[in-house]
Amino acid sequence: MSLINSNPQIASKINDLWNKFWSGGISNPLTAIEQITYLLFMKKYDENDLEELSKAEFTGDLYTSKFKGTFFATKQDEENNQNGIDKQDLRWSNFKRLPADDMLQHVQRYVFPFIKTLDTDESPFVKHMANAVFIIPKPSLLLEAVKSIDDIFDLMEQDATQNGQDFQDIQGDVYEMLLSEIASAGKNGQFRTPRHIIKLLAELVNPKLGQRIADPACGTGGFLLGAYQYMVTQLDKEKDKQQPDEDGFIRSSRSALLTEDVKGILGSSLQGYDIDQTMVRLGLMNLMMHGIESPQIDYKDTLSKSYFETSEYDVVLANPPFTGNVDKGDIHEELSLKTTKTELLFIERIYNMLKMGGTAGIVIPQGVLFGSGKAFVDARKLMIEKSELKAVVTIPSGAFKPYAGVSTAILIFTKGGETENVWFYDMESDGYTLDDKRAKLKDKEGNNDYGDLQDIITNYKTRDPKQENDRKAKHFFVSKKEIKDEGYDLSFSRYKEEVFEEIVYEKPDLILEKLLGKFDANGEVIEKGLEQEISEGLNELKELF
Incomplete structure (x- = not known):
């Protein structure tokens, strides 16, 4: 794949990320890719929203941020107007600064339930995310994974700027690299x-x-x-x-x-x-x-x-x-x-x-x-x-x-x-x-x-x-x-019509003549053959030692 060859730094960061999940107790590649994708999604969703906001500011267009308002983790909380959280606190760029223990609780309790609601109730996304589970077990693994993903995105930005490659394409490469792990794991x-x-x-x-x-x-x-x-x-x-x-x-x-x-x-x-x-x-x-x-x-x-x-x-x-x-x-x-x-x-x-x-x-x-x-x-x-x-x-x-x-x-x-x-x-x-x-x-x-x-x-x-x-x-x-x-x-x-090249071989007596040399009727050498030339050359070499 292009990226592995052109940017070994990104490739090694991705391998690091895999190893962290592996040693953190998530050894099934399909489970790991799903958990990594949730994190990538949180990061990307925040970035996309911030980009749209700054664009709207520049053009004067109306744009309502996906992180505007209050989020309630359960319907009951919403009805009672209790335990609500400002959606701004659900941004990757905000929660990544939390200490490890707090971050894991925050993502489990609020951020993950929030991303599961990001489309209309009857949409395929909400339907299929309903039974999705966030199972990163340790605060240290989440902290390391968040840092790794930030590093990968920084390297992608750099790669896009230096090589003029489209950022979306590089993201595609990174995602494909992750997906390729499932295939190589026998799936x-x-x-x-x-x-x-x-x-x-x-x-x-x-x-x-x-x-x-x-x-x-x-x-x-x-x-x-x-x-x-x-x-x-x-x-x-x-x-x-x-x-x-x-x-x-x-x-x-x-x-x-x-x-x-x-x-x-x-x-x-x-x-x-x-x-x-x-x-x-x-x-x-x-x-x-x-x-x-x-x-x-x-x-x-x-x-x-x-x-x-x-x-x-x-x-x-x-x-x-x-x-x-x-x-x-x-x-x-x-x-x-x-x-x-x-x-x-x-x-x-x-x-x-x-x-x-x-x-x-x-x-x-x-x-x-x-x-x-x-x-x-x-x-x-x-x-x-x-x-x-x-x-x-x-x-x-x-x-x-x-x-x-x-x-x-x-x-x-x-x-x-x-x-x-x-x-x-x-x-x-x-x-x-x-x-x-x-x-x-x-x-x-x-x-x-x-x-x-x-x-x-x-x-x-x-x-x-x-x-x-x-x-x-x-x-x-x-x-x-x-x-x-x-x-x-x-x-x-x-x-397809095959093209056969006609090869014209020399007659056997001519080939032998080239190998052994040309002789006259008395057996004297008229023209040296390849064999004689090689033999003389070897003798000359012998004399040098």
Whole structure:
């Protein structure tokens, strides 16, 4: 990941934070990440509010602070108007100055109950935070964690100023670094899609303001956040003045410049689901920390009988889990593929979620492209016969390391369209080394190497099946008829024409002559051979010692 390579100080601070939790008695990585996220959330919420206040002061706009008024920890206290506390005392910037024992009591009794109420009563955030528990057991651990988080934020500020990197992006890196710990601790790593792959998918699918966007297995909300940041950037008139990030993408975090109406439309158009309660909470807080005030992420198994949304969404972006099978009895009867494999069922679920004319951009394991079982073929038929399958982009197998070594691909299809030609692209590099370190590649001048990312976007946007189609190249078109004839196979290698270089070898007698030398009829040497030259050279060396 970029940050570990570019700022080892931040990486070591994060490792320190982990170690503090570990030695402080919280050894389950998922519990630790959840507790750390609560603290990050408290810090970020305070910062965001102070930023909005100073902006309103500068522009003369009206802004009501989230920390204005009195907070009551229970409904009973509120009714009796007793034990209230000034919300200003709930700010991170205020409570962090308390002595350790007082701070732990204060956070447990007031700050944590306060953050659980930060949206409307019927919102997913309040619903899923209701049974969240703050379980940092020792005052010393809380004190150290608060100090560590402050230090990390200071280093992030420094990094943003020095390297001109966007502060929001650095926060994303830090959060991803924390999340990566869950994956490396053996928890399924399907929720963590590298951020440059998310950005690539958003560029290819091109979600627009006013469209409804979903992720049926959203984990910590990476794709929803990716779509949000992409749309914010499209709405930013100043985006052309920005420098591209290390992967060549322009992303604006100037969401503060958007009107409240536009912010509301953007926030309410994103919908996520996940089957892990912790992931739902992490996803909700992740989106809130990035400026989405009332995020919509819910706890639901979208493959099960309890999920009913059909033809609801304009865009679906997803990297659904491909970790085996689901219980046959739980699968929604609307899903007709005869399989229990999640990677296939999610293709049909996503197809059903889309409105007519809606587009999906999904990451799938490459086995889906060529699996010969009936369900595999039927899943591909769904995208080719009932949709317009626009693109198949294969991703190199190291792209998801160190969390997973599986080879993956991106599929882009529009429901109800007509497939005529499918555009294939073989991504050979994503701009990072393909080993566990995933170090950023540089060109000869020391600039960031984007790999194939920007080339994919340029060629996808300008693709034209009428132009010359070179099957020896990195990308080309294949007609629907040919794909059908090949049993709906979508693997790149099936259609690529290999280039064989003809190597002309010298005749054996010439090779022997070069080795042994040339002799005349009397056996005299006309021309020394390689063997003789080596022997003479060795003898000369011998004489030197």
